């Protein structure tokens with residue numbers, strides 16, 4: 681049954697509504713992640729959740745046939761894409777997506793004000809947001825470990841790309857807010873497609889399939905809230921710009937990860953991004969996430 685409880689993420693909002701929604705998001709995010717552990721770029725509740733997974737590990741029934749194929753290609757694709765099995769492609773694809781996320785937040789963490797120096801509510805929200813993103817990288821790392829890949833290193837991008845990512849958060853809001861929003865939306869779209877891919881690639885591995893879904897859910901629930909939160913930074917013109925950016929952004933970003941074109945339908949992802957309205961998300965996720973008031977029907 682299709683839900684009609686929610687409206688397009690591109691729905692208009694007044695200045696006053698956006699102000700109220702920042703207050704509401706701040707309330708949400710504090711109870712959602714628990715105490716901010718700034719030294720560790722971590723959040724108390726998320727740390728506990730990860731520990732629960734680590735303390736109750738799940739293993740593949742049949743270990744990866746060729747882990748070296750993963751290690752050879754996870755940073756840069758060396759082999760012919762067509763020669764790799766879907767499981768390896770899925771795992772290197774997950775790493776590459778997460779690596780971009782990691783590089784982006786690493787650059788931002790050092791340039792945005794820490795909590796003690798965050799006076800505006802938006803700055804406090806952004807600090808906690810970044811800490812959540814670091815938790816996501818840990819969850820992705822746990823996904824790879826669950827598949828027996830415990831020698832994964834988080835490798836920086838080349839110096840030029842690293843510099844670009846470092847400059848991004850210093851841009852003024854009218855330039856930074858729309859791409860930041862579209863990036864979050866792209867995350868949610870990718871994770872929804874990845875969730876369905878698990879069923880397909882891990883059909884013979886029910887335990888690992890269920891665990892990867894649990895790990896991914898933790899990430900997607902945060903990202904759904906980030907989508908609304910980043911949307912809330914944007915006024916009417918910026919919303920039009922954002923909608924127009926979905927296609928070029930998704931196209932460019934996924935071109936950089938060859939696995940994605942092999943495993944996913946990028947055209948469909950673009951359509952899903954433009955049509956995004958929260959209604960396709962399961963109830964249990966929305967219960968733990970946050971949706972702006974002006975996206976509720």
Ligand SMILES: [Fe+2]
Pocket residue numbers: 781812813816867899903
């Ligand atoms: Fe994330």
Ligand SMILES: [Fe+2]
Pocket residue numbers: 813864867902903906
């Ligand atoms: Fe995010």
